[in-house]
Amino acid sequence: MTQPTITRRSFVKSAAALGAACGLGVAVSDDLVHVDPAHADTGGDVKIVKTACRACIASCAVLAHVKNGRVIKIEGNPESPMSQGGLCAKGMAGIQALYHPNRNKYPMRRVGERGQNQWERITWDEAITEIAEKLIEIDEKYGSECVAVSTGGGGNPHFSNVKRFGEAVNTPNVWEPGCAQCYLPRMGASQLSNGMGKPNNLSFADSNGWDYYFTDSPVDSLVLWGTDPSNSSVATGGRALAELRAREQGLKTVVIDPRMTMDAAKAEVWLPIRPGTDAALLMAWTKWIIDNEKYDEDFCTNWTNMPYIVNPETRLTLKPTECGLEGTDKDYVIWDPAEGKPVVLEYPMNEGVTPPLFGTYEIDGKQYPTGGQLLKESVDEFTLAKAAEICWLDEGQIEKALEIYTSGQSGIMQGVPIDQYEQSQQCALGALNLEYLMGNVQKPGAMLQSFKPCPARDQIPNTPRFLKKEKMLKRLGVQEHKGLLDWDMAFIPAVFKAMKDGDPYQIHAWFERSGNKHVVLGNATCLDEIVPNLDFVCHIFMYPTAFSVLCADMLLPSAEWLETNLVIPQLNAIVIRQAVTHLFETVEEGLIWTQIVQKMAEMGNVHAQEAFTAEGTNGIPMYKNEYEKQKLHLNNLKMSWEEAAEKGVFEWCTEEEYRTYYGYKAVDEATGKAKGFGTPSKKCEVYCESNTILGRTGFPWSQCFEEKNLVLEPASKDYEPLCYYKEPAESPLTDTEYPLVLTEGRLPMYHHGTLRNIPYLREIYPVPEMWIHPDDAATYGVEDGQWCTIASRRGETHGKARVTTAIAKGVIYQERFWAPELLDTDPERAYRVMNINVLTKNDEPYNPEYGTYTLRGFQVKVTPDAAAPEGVWTEPEQFEPWMPQPSDPTEEVFDYGA
Ligand SMILES: Nc1nc2c(c(=O)[nH]1)N[C@H]1C(S)=C(S)[C@@H](COP(=O)(O)OP(=O)(O)OC[C@H]3O[C@@H](n4cnc5c(=O)[nH]c(N)nc54)[C@H](O)[C@@H]3O)O[C@H]1N2
Ligand SMILES: Nc1nc2c(c(=O)[nH]1)N[C@H]1C(S)=C(S)[C@@H](COP(=O)(O)OP(=O)(O)OC[C@H]3O[C@@H](n4cnc5c(=O)[nH]c(N)nc54)[C@H](O)[C@@H]3O)O[C@H]1N2
Ligand code: SF4
Numbered sequence: 001m002t003q004p005t006i007t008r009r010s011f012v013k014s015a016a017a018l019g020a021a022c023g024l025g026v027a028v029s030d031d032l033v034h035v036d037p038a039h040a041d042t043g044g045d046v047k048i049v050k051t052a053c054r055a056c057i058a059s060c061a062v063l064a065h066v067k068n069g070r071v072i073k074i075e076g077n078p079e080s081p082m083s084q085g086g087l088c089a090k091g092m093a094g095i096q097a098l099y100h101p102n103r104n105k106y107p108m109r110r111v112g113e114r115g116q117n118q119w120e121r122i123t124w125d126e127a128i129t130e131i132a133e134k135l136i137e138i139d140e141k142y143g144s145e146c147v148a149v150s151t152g153g154g155g156n157p158h159f160s161n162v163k164r165f166g167e168a169v170n171t172p173n174v175w176e177p178g179c180a181q182c183y184l185p186r187m188g189a190s191q192l193s194n195g196m197g198k199p200n201n202l203s204f205a206d207s208n209g210w211d212y213y214f215t216d217s218p219v220d221s222l223v224l225w226g227t228d229p230s231n232s233s234v235a236t237g238g239r240a241l242a243e244l245r246a247r248e249q250g251l252k253t254v255v256i257d258p259r260m261t262m263d264a265a266k267a268e269v270w271l272p273i274r275p276g277t278d279a280a281l282l283m284a285w286t287k288w289i290i291d292n293e294k295y296d297e298d299f300c301t302n303w304t305n306m307p308y309i310v311n312p313e314t315r316l317t318l319k320p321t322e323c324g325l326e327g328t329d330k331d332y333v334i335w336d337p338a339e340g341k342p343v344v345l346e347y348p349m350n351e352g353v354t355p356p357l358f359g360t361y362e363i364d365g366k367q368y369p370t371g372g373q374l375l376k377e378s379v380d381e382f383t384l385a386k387a388a389e390i391c392w393l394d395e396g397q398i399e400k401a402l403e404i405y406t407s408g409q410s411g412i413m414q415g416v417p418i419d420q421y422e423q424s425q426q427c428a429l430g431a432l433n434l435e436y437l438m439g440n441v442q443k444p445g446a447m448l449q450s451f452k453p454c455p456a457r458d459q460i461p462n463t464p465r466f467l468k469k470e471k472m473l474k475r476l477g478v479q480e481h482k483g484l485l486d487w488d489m490a491f492i493p494a495v496f497k498a499m500k501d502g503d504p505y506q507i508h509a510w511f512e513r514s515g516n517k518h519v520v521l522g523n524a525t526c527l528d529e530i531v532p533n534l535d536f537v538c539h540i541f542m543y544p545t546a547f548s549v550l551c552a553d554m555l556l557p558s559a560e561w562l563e564t565n566l567v568i569p570q571l572n573a574i575v576i577r578q579a580v581t582h583l584f585e586t587v588e589e590g591l592i593w594t595q596i597v598q599k600m601a602e603m604g605n606v607h608a609q610e611a612f613t614a615e616g617t618n619g620i621p622m623y624k625n626e627y628e629k630q631k632l633h634l635n636n637l638k639m640s641w642e643e644a645a646e647k648g649v650f651e652w653c654t655e656e657e658y659r660t661y662y663g664y665k666a667v668d669e670a671t672g673k674a675k676g677f678g679t680p681s682k683k684c685e686v687y688c689e690s691n692t693i694l695g696r697t698g699f700p701w702s703q704c705f706e707e708k709n710l711v712l713e714p715a716s717k718d719y720e721p722l723c724y725y726k727e728p729a730e731s732p733l734t735d736t737e738y739p740l741v742l743t744e745g746r747l748p749m750y751h752h753g754t755l756r757n758i759p760y761l762r763e764i765y766p767v768p769e770m771w772i773h774p775d776d777a778a779t780y781g782v783e784d785g786q787w788c789t790i791a792s793r794r795g796e797t798h799g800k801a802r803v804t805t806a807i808a809k810g811v812i813y814q815e816r817f818w819a820p821e822l823l824d825t826d827p828e829r830a831y832r833v834m835n836i837n838v839l840t841k842n843d844e845p846y847n848p849e850y851g852t853y854t855l856r857g858f859q860v861k862v863t864p865d866a867a868a869p870e871g872v873w874t875e876p877e878q879f880e881p882w883m884p885q886p887s888d889p890t891e892e893v894f895d896y897g898a
């Protein structure tokens, strides 16, 4: 680092008392660390450092202007392949976040009771030693599975670090509030049904849909099915869509969303669907496409398992041995219409045979349907009229949308709402099946692509998997919800039950590394009953939140994005995030985990010692410092970190090499046949038997290091191979007490629970809007701009009404929010006062595959309030205490090696 730094003042080792107890909140005015409020503009040269934002998942490239060691300006880097120089308000707020007066500046230990907000500063050495001792004590007394570790999902580049930490301390109980509620269902369904690799799925907000970042993509139309790129990927996906629309040939869009989003305002068709009913509409689309023969017959016949014959008894594809044919259990059976008999499939297709997609055939006196036939029968009832009735839509508009989707090249982008209710896996399978029917796979202009993968890594995989089988089997909740095995995560409601009731064992410690868990977890008030049963809670974050004050015993200060390094693959380029400064005693989160494990190793913990060896970790040991870590990211590129950081943004292959299509047709040299897909049959599984097999055995995700082919007990009920529709458990059709359906959707100026302490962002959007249709507003006596109480069966909170026809009738929209300004005076209210997650559910029914609980599509009632909630800031001048206090860089706390 070339900037001047404040010298390290024995930060790490000194055990002397460092200061009196203090609170954390509105403006921490202790002067334990010197802060110079003067702006940096006092002469000197401006240096421009190439880095990348981390305020959401998109990682837009940034040019940071640095003067006298202080960041004075940030702007978008035009070399950025996905954002092309754009930045959103969250990114622009980077300086306010970095120099926020309430940064967690050094490790703190709680003094006084939880919730009293009294803290004392401790050294890093004290903190790490205390944690290591606790972990070893818990391991020896109760077993290491009694430690829970959680992280944040959305936008988290260090997701797998946390899992590596879990493995290093030998606990299977790692989890995060996204996962079953975000992306895993869409990703898992895609992996099970096409095996194209983890990133190849229908999510656009998670930076997929790569073909659409090139304006020459031959895409004619797109279906935005519950996704809102202009708000959820502002500078990347939102920008790319705007550019596709602006092309001469334009871009038609269909938006399926209870809200008139910015993208819906530009769409040909807006379908304001009732939240929680997407599966019904997906099934109606499937039926219409089959009935109107709009499917791609060639793709369906040759590259899906629609023609495969299914055994109704096993509910799996028929094996040759089950019908008197010669072959193995790895073979499949199709119907030969010319011969009028079943034959064993010769991959990819028997010469001269065109097997039927639909129909039921008699073999030895028994009836056997094809996979396609079962799909057809499953959607039989779902006429457009029926879907219109269930989903509160206009039948004609549904048909218009279908006509757009089925003429020309299209693609479905499926967003996060479908991951947030019971039918997560069903909706993901349903949408994938539409794309398989249309043959929208790996072709130019399609959503589902498997472009050339970048050899560098943005996540260091947790391939170590050095958890032993007996520990793996202690992972809470995965026996029933085996889809969680894909991400090596535990089932949140089971973890909370273990914390609260000690069932099946008591969790004793919780390490939480992200923002405000009270704002992102379903039914977040449940933490009140849980946390008192824990011996030790450690929170690792950049600022104090309600979770810090109400739950934590120790706070560790993590680095802001302008203080961190990362390698980020984007399309055919790599974007580098590099530390522009370093403040106080903050530490990059990945390295905090390393320090803890290293200390445990020093103390003689064998498992921790193994974490640093290739043998103990199945090949990828835990890195010891920042340099080792960056090397791990870059080693396949044979490039040094310095070289990469100097470039900032660079191509690792050309656009032509990157945009590879029809990979499934390429010849596999080993077999001389087409490569196909990554499923057992090498075909896209429209009849997703892999889902059923997952539920019965845990395959393909049940391997652990010790036992590669672990077979788990079956779940209590079969996982279904095809999408089905279930009315939401809390339903407006039957609920008279709570008549309105609630849903959520992203705000462009915040990321989950973050940034509510940023003055300029709060100025733009000070409190959450509660969208309500004018007819409902009239019914419940709500005026535009009026504060309201929203209540569910689990609690109540507040929002400020926006009366608008931009929301479907009968539906309420409000996004998560909290009030950091109340942390000092009333930390409970800080998270309860306007937080939708005091209303959401984390109880049954759960999605069978992943255990998804319900965050969207449940019932509420609305009543007008007499006054605004006390103490919530709304006026620009009120945010003054949070204005940035720039300060000089400090030396890194730990020795990062060279
Ligand atoms: N009601 C309702 N609830 C929801 C959702 C919803 O739509 N409605 N959405 C769900 C979804 S999709 C998700 S993904 C989850 C998100 O819930 P979380 O995953 O808990 O929230 P994130 O913001 O992703 O958490 C990541 C946090 O980590 C911080 N962070 C990033 N890098 C670092 C680092 O290096 N160190 C540390 N210590 N912190 C870092 C970020 O600032 C961010 O606050 O919420 C879920 N909850
Ligand atoms: N600014 C910002 N950007 C973010 C995030 C953030 O917190 N803030 N979070 C990141 C993360 S982790 C994620 S997962 C992505 C999510 O990004 P998206 O997938 O785009 O998700 P949302 O914007 O939450 O929801 C999309 C739309 O779904 C609509 N919707 C609500 N309920 C339903 C329903 O039942 N059916 C249908 N069809 N639509 C419904 C909402 O009105 C909303 O407009 O965003 C990422 N980007
Ligand atoms: S979209 Fe905004 S918050 Fe996300 S990385 Fe880009 S600038 Fe940062």
Ligand SMILES: [Mo]
Pocket: 153, 154, 178, 182, 183, 416
């Ligand atoms: Mo997410």
